[in-house]
Amino acid sequence: MSTTAVYSAPPNPRKRASVACNGCRVKRTKCDGSQPRCSACYDRQQDCEYTQAESNRKRHTNAYINALEARVASLEKQLAQRNGDPGTPDSAKGSSNCDHEEVTFVSTTQASQPDPNSTTSEEDMDDLTHALGCFTLGEIGELRYFGASSNFSIIHNHAIKVPSSIQARNRGIEAANNMPDFITPSDEMRDHLLEIFWRWQNSWQYIVPRELFVRDLYVEKNGRYCTPSLMAAILAMSSRYSPRLELRTDPDDANTAGEAFAAQAKTMLHYECEAPTTSTVQATALLGLYWATIDNEGLGFMYIGMATRMAMNLGLHCDCSPYASKGLVSDDDVEARNVTFWGVYVLDKYVNRGALTRFEN
Structure with missing residues (x-):
């Protein structure tokens, strides 16, 4: 008596979702993102929940990306101008007094040069105050300001964590x-x-x-x-x-x-x-x-x-x-x-x- 082997088709490979459910994220296992329960949670017979806010890999908004691209283009243009004209005076090299401008950037609305005839130190202090104030971009592309009294105005941008x-x-x-x-x-x-x-x-x-x-x-x-x-x-x-x-x-x-x-x-x-x-x-x-x-x-x-x-x-x-x-x-x-x-x-x-x-x- 001859026997015929019956082969079942291999199951479909488990897909991997861009955002894993909470259970798979904790166990560090692959998640196929199925709704209402992914395959892993179904096998484990446990609840399956997705919390988008907990993912650190979420995509930034278009406004934020466009603002960064515009900032990069502006910095590249300034760099090209500096390299092309070594004799450019300091006043034409931008009004920023911060050395690090990846995202944080100093307000260009600084006070004008103090009057040479003025003997008061108040204008000098105002110039310094305006020079140290700086902006940073928020999560949705809005401006966030750090004044001169804030230490955030003189440190690297990556050290500044703007709340969401x-x-x-x-x-x-x-x-x-x-x-x-x-x-x-x-x-x-x-x-x-x-x-x-x-x-x-x-x-x-x-x-x-x-x-x-x-x-x-x-x-x-x-x-x-x-x-x-x-x-x-x-x-x-x-x-x-x-x-x-x-x-x-x-x-x-x-x-x-x-x-x-x-x-x-x-x-x-x-x-x-x-x-x-x-x-x-x-x-x-x-x-x-x-x-x-x-x-x-x-x-x-x-x-x-x-x-x-x-x-x-x-x-x-x-x-x-x-x-x-x-x-x-x-x-x-x-x-x-x-x-x-x-x-x-x-x-x-x-x-x-x-x-x-x-x-x-």
């Missing part, structure tokens, strides 16, 4: 979503409150650039100029002008209008302050205005002071238009930074905090 604004924002959103009284306004309610904000609030206290915000909200939807925390702060402030009773936590108390939105913004800003962006400054300033309007001036002034400090931390007081001409930042970012800084500056003067005293950039 995206991760901080996501933690704030998650915390707000877990609030028991979290509410999501309808599109009609949102647009109603936004119209009130543009007409009655932002028209005199100009902090949020309307065109950039609206374009991000309805068209681009990338969360650069319209963030959840900023939206919540705007809705909280606008609710003060709206006659709709559903915006109040207590229908009989007008001071409770927008209270739920303010609580959501406060929760999100608690996390965003770890890695603030321009929109974080805007949201903090508006939330400070909100607290001040409901007879809580102390808390309101504190938030406005926080917005002032964050504006300084981001270097909003510095002119970054030279970086826009080099392609390091967009013209939209320049406009957003300028609008935000002067809005916070005027607001700080309005509440008579006196935190901002002198800016020469």
Whole structure:
């Protein structure tokens, strides 16, 4: 009796995912990335979870890559000019006083040469202060500023670890979503409150650039100029002008209008302050205005002071238009930074905090 050997086709080779699940990452085994459970976790009969935020190999954003490419091109051009013209004076060799410029770069908005007729040392100190201040690029291509008093302004860039604004924002959103009284306004309610904000609030206290915000909200939807925390702060402030009773936590108390939105913004800003962006400054300033309007001036002034400090931390007081001409930042970012800084500056003067005293950039 003859026997026929039966051969089964070899199983398909196990694929390897670009991002392994948590279990395979801990055990350092190959992961095929199958959903809802990868093959390895299925064989081990264990739960399979993917946490993208824990991967250190995640791809940088296009804005960050484009900013780096523009910076490299600018440095190559400067190097070519120096090599081609050995007699170039120092003033034409760039205004940077830092030796290491891979990503961190010194502001070109330095003070002009001191007046030879001046005998005071104050101008010399200002020149040195401006020379040592420097910028670095954040995770999504935004500028982060380190002033002269910071040791980060004179050390190698790779020693500077800028916190992730995206991760901080996501933690704030998650915390707000877990609030028991979290509410999501309808599109009609949102647009109603936004119209009130543009007409009655932002028209005199100009902090949020309307065109950039609206374009991000309805068209681009990338969360650069319209963030959840900023939206919540705007809705909280606008609710003060709206006659709709559903915006109040207590229908009989007008001071409770927008209270739920303010609580959501406060929760999100608690996390965003770890890695603030321009929109974080805007949201903090508006939330400070909100607290001040409901007879809580102390808390309101504190938030406005926080917005002032964050504006300084981001270097909003510095002119970054030279970086826009080099392609390091967009013209939209320049406009957003300028609008935000002067809005916070005027607001700080309005509440008579006196935190901002002198800016020469």
